[in-house]
Amino acid sequence: MNHHKITSDHLQKKAYVYVRQSTLGQVLHHQESTDRQYALKDKALTLGWNEKEIRTLDRDLGMSGAQSEKREDFKTLLADVSLGEVGAVLALEASRLARSNTDWHRLIELCSLTGTLILDEDGVYDPADFNDGLLLGIKGTMSAAELHFLRGRLQGGKRNKAERGELRFPLPVGLCWDEAGGIVLDPDQEVQGAVWMVFRLFQETGSAYGVAHQFAAKGLKFPKRAYGGVWDGKLIWGHLTDSRVLSILKNPAYAGVYAFGRFRCVKEILQDGQIRQRVRKMPRDSWLVEIQNHHEGYTTWNEYLANQDQLERNRTQRPENILPQAAREGLALLQGLLVCGKCGRRLTVRYQGNGGIYPIYECNWRKREGRSKRSCMFLSCPPLDQAVAERVLAAVSPEQLQLALAAQDELLARDGSLRRQWEMRLQRAQYEADLAQRRYEQVDPDHRLVAASLEARWNKALAQVDEVRRQMEEFCRQQTRTFTEQQRQQILGLANDFPRLWRESATSAKDKKRMLRLLLEDITVERGADREVQLHVRWTGGACEDLTVTLPARIQDRLRYPAERIDEIRRLATEHTDAQIAALLNKRGQRSSRGKRFTGKMIGWIRYKHRIPAVELKRPDERTVAEVASRFGVSHGVVYYWIDRNILPARQQAANRPHWITLTDAKARELQDWVQSSKRIAKRSLKRQSA
Template sequence: MPELKVTADHLKRDAYLYVRQSTLRQVAEHGESTQRQYALRERAIVAGWPIERIHVIDRDLGKSGSSSTARDGFQQLVSEVALGKAGIVMGLEVSRLARNSADWHRLIELCALTATLILDEDGIYDPAGFNDRLLLGLKGTMSEAELHILKARMRGGQLNKARRGELEMGPPVGLVYRTDGTIGLDPDAQVQSAIRLVFEMFERTGSAVQTVRFFREQGLQFPRRLRTGANKGDLLWAPPQHSRILQVLHNPRYAGAFVYGRTRTRHRPDGGVSVVKVARVDWQFVMPGMHLGYIDWERFEANQRRLADNAGAFGGERLSGPAREGPALLQGRVLCGLCGERMGVRYSREHSSTVPIYVCQESAVRRAGKICQTVPGKIVDAAVAALMIEMMTPMTLAVSLEVQRELEMRAHETDTARRQHVERLRYDAELARRRYMKVDPDNRLVADSLEAEWNDKLRRHAEAAKDYERRSKQQAATLSAAARQRILGLAEQLPQIWNDARVDFRERKRIVRLLLDDVTLIKAQNITAHVRLSGGATRTLKLERPLPIAQLRKFKPELVATVDRLLDQHCDREIADILNRDGWRTWEGKPFSLKKVAFIRGAYKLASRYDRLRRRGMLTTHEVATRFGIAKTTVYEWGRQGLIRKCYADSLNRGLWQIASETTILKGRGGRRSSPPQATPITAQPPE
């Protein structure tokens, strides 16, 4: 008899009854199984244990037996056995104690070491005995196999329904199950508007970050439906996060498709569960057109390609990336004509401005090789921009009208979303008012709480209404008649607008990306740019390579000749003024100054104005005084009297005098002469 295995040593210790049901639904609906487990106490009483020493552990009701990590009751049972407090462990069957062979054999090992018996519905077993231990091991293996069989059956039925597209899965916000079991759009108009606005803004901006920024700038909110908790199913509205917008854009359910196998669950060693995203090529079932969606499948595919282009990964997954703030017009669209790899962008400073340089460094980065080529972006960007303007000129009127329609549509969408938000808050305030009016006024504990809730709802509604009025006025000013007229003026002002410094670089890049796919660059004697337009057409541009900086800084021969000619009649300062007046500029585009003219004289060894006048016979003040035997002050006095003419004076007060005739000087002095005149040649140059 099995009872013969119970000894006095076993009876000195306590009896433990372990009760478990796999799910809470089984606890609620399968009461008979629970009663059978509690009835095992009678078996312990019959075996000799008093009722007060029979402990029931039922803390694991509603928990699966596949693992012991989350089962506090099972952990308590194992601890009592390990401490030698248990004389017998009871369970209706092995599957109640454990569905995992590792947990089951660990319990058997502990029972064998502490001489603890195990009781189930079939009898009492001594784990220290070989036959009983073998039988218990077989029962544990069968229990684990039974669990796998049950899971396989459930999994097979699940896959069969998924294969037909009939498996019910929680739809994302904006989609709901109807009474007939099909999926449709959420009847809440505000929810629909928010979802549609996400796809519309991503279509316009091409960036999830810009979509989030638009919602933030416009003060718009995005819904989220609670999946768990006491308020399960309720909608919460909050400003959207970048991750939330990405979830919406990546979810194929919004395109009306049934998809199964996007994620997989893995059990961690600590007992938790991690969710792993599966690559799109490994999705098990993809069935487009199964229900109504917010976008079609073609648009979903285009969105995925654009998101892949915007990805920050390095390598083949990254194509062009989103349009950035830098001035490189062809960012992400340039291919190397030598190796075929995509070229990157570097920036340098030139004339106090940032200029791009396209660099092919794939070989240097991946194979420790050399850089293929570097191409100056300022040359290529200007040529491609001119090509874009040439292509867009015939369609500028249509583009202008489309821009106007786009602004009006965007204003209508944002106005609708804000108006719906105000309407929802008004309804919440009205609902709070009705709740407050229905409460007994004497029940102040409830009335005060409902009154505070009503006041809070009224405050939120008033703030939303005020914000709606303010933003509506701003939009009305944006779409005024004057604004429409400016938009229509794009047809004639496109080149000026394109080159306007106030136009953001990202806007130019987006226009370029709409019109061309890529540009292949080859730098040889000249720069060759093969432009591949959207649709397959190609254009080839031949561009001159920029001159080296040494040649750029070199003054033009005609400028040097002009300075040489002007030195005969003018000083350095006067020459600088004449050059600036005639439109001459330095290689940096700056006007000429006295120092620049002096630099040209020194660099090209041109004689100065002073030296030229000396060669023409002009006399210094000292030479005039010596020739006529007078003091220097007398020379200056003659200059003031007009007897001689000062034709040159520099910053050092060095003057050159022109003497027209000695007779004139003698007449001015009354025919007196102090000393014989020296044989200094007198220039016949007429006065300047």
């Protein structure tokens, strides 16, 4: 049997039978559909294709038709169709080939260009024909719409069930489903203890890395529950990593919250044009379902939010993060607390010097972003650290704590009067509710309209009582804490213990940073005039204070001698040698720019740097080596030979200083005769004279 649309050209080419099921579950449990698709090979034989020219593409079994990036056989089909090697494509229905309009219409367009037919159970279609192309387009649209409707019904059912808190999904370790469908703590006490330990250690260390480090240092293991396969439901104990700690701390299920929609699949276009799906974590305001107090947890919701804030402060790769980070081991005590007064970003710490042991605070965000060629500021750490530390130690003095406790008493008195106002307001609301109840109970039940009106007033009064009680409880939680006498003595004792603990050599820089974070919120830094820095300190509790720090002079300025010292050396150099000047300065108690005693070499370098001439101590009747060599027509070496052999009297102020020669008339005649009688000296003299 042959169809009128099938020509000899089609039969000379290959016929592709495309077989696909969406999931592996369908492949295993719905084999009838798979068998029907394989049976299309018999249809191709009936239509006239040779068995050798029929190719079955079944590598996409278990693959979704919503996209083509992972369907290798579909890519093969498109490639061979575009090369004109395929005469017909057989599929059970359009949804088997593609459930995406993009993939479907691309296949139709390629088939129309190469004259390839498309066959399904309903008939034979030529994409090059307008009517057939229109019909194929409608089938592809219906296939995509069918997938949309299926997904919408399934997702709607899941969300509806999740809004009731009944949708079951894999729970994190430490939580499990009970027989009634509720979420309970894992009955295994060892598992519970491990999870409790994570939250307790995070309160102590303040970082996920610190929790993982404590687990490793103590040799503790953490469980992981397997899902699927032969290990389904079994616990696997292993090392705890910092990424695992982060996943535990960020999971709201541990805070007793039922959350649905925390992650969503989004599509993105890669550089090669492929479309990829990836999972994106959504912010809390984008969660689809959030039910608090749904089940028992390992922490409270307020503690969960506080943990998220702490983790956010610990982040180091966010330029917009100006919050204090986790205390680390570096020497910079104000790391993470300083905020640039120019751009509002946090100052980072950079170590420089030989071995990287000299920390500085720097704000280079604008430079890194290309918005400026210079850093906003960079400051040496020690002056700022010392100024803030001294202010903190002064703030924890007994006098300051006495003032703080006195202010605390005033706040308690004020809060007590406010609390009494809230109590009276609650009593009035309760009286209104009781009055509404009595009126409702006294009404004739037959008067339904009156009874309904009074019942509505009673319900409104009860709601008002609940609202006033809630506001009062909120006020009580936020009011100033009351201290007992024992606690007052402990606070005053802290004034003596805190400075000692701060100056203790065993107190590490990390511990000092954690102390500062208990007292300080942040510090805004502004460069003042000349070498001054303004620190706007914001204490925990909201109090603000300004500190002025004078920075030390630059190293080049500290090593540069003042003009008065240079003038003094210039004056002394007219009558004294370098060694004599150094001795005079040392005798006066003066020291070099590095705090050392002066030496002749130091004075010589200062004279060279400032172009100060040395003292001239040559007598009028004395000659230099050059003058003597010129008079007798000999080299300088001959003159030095005469001096070394004591033939020519000379004197020298110090080593490596010029020789000053005393030349009498008798000594001059003696040396002249020596030069004339010496053959070697005479020849050199003649050569020099001729030259």
